[in-house]
Amino acid sequence: MDDMYYMDDDKLAKIISKFDMPIEKYSIKKNGEFGESEVYWVIQNQNNSAQYLLVNTYWHPGLKTEIDFYKKEGFNINKPIQRRTETLEVPEDKNDPIRKYLYYDLYAIFLIQ
Known part of the structure; x- marks a missing residue:
């Protein structure tokens, strides 16, 4: 992917297409930003108003730890969004407890309230 700090409609649509949403x-x-090289966007579905936290970070210590961190930052995480199996770069990642939630090892999406 290109510049990790930049997001436009096309890049957002490409990222979303990789997740099961x-x-x-x-x-x-x-x-x-949460810190150095940790960028986030709150995105909203225009059809049903559902909101998601899209994060771009190299820090992925495990789902529970990551969710707890985002909660401490003020986000009410409902659930993580898994990748669409057919879009995984490595098919075996569907069984990995962390990588099945990541796109390019950087992007993760969480449904928020």
Whole structure:
């Protein structure tokens, strides 16, 4: 992927297409940083108003630890969104407890309330 800090509609649509979530129109509601090289966007489904936390970070210590961190940062995480199996770069990643949630080992998406 290109610049990790940049997000436009095309890049957002490409990332969303890799995850098991409705492929519909999304808009960026908010963006920010957790720290060095840790960028996030709050995105919203334009059809049903569902909101998601899209993160771009090299830090993936495990799902529970990562979710706890985002909760401490003020995000009410409902659930992580897995990758679409057919879009995985390595098919065996569907069984990996961390990689099945990652795109390019950087992007992860969580449904938030």
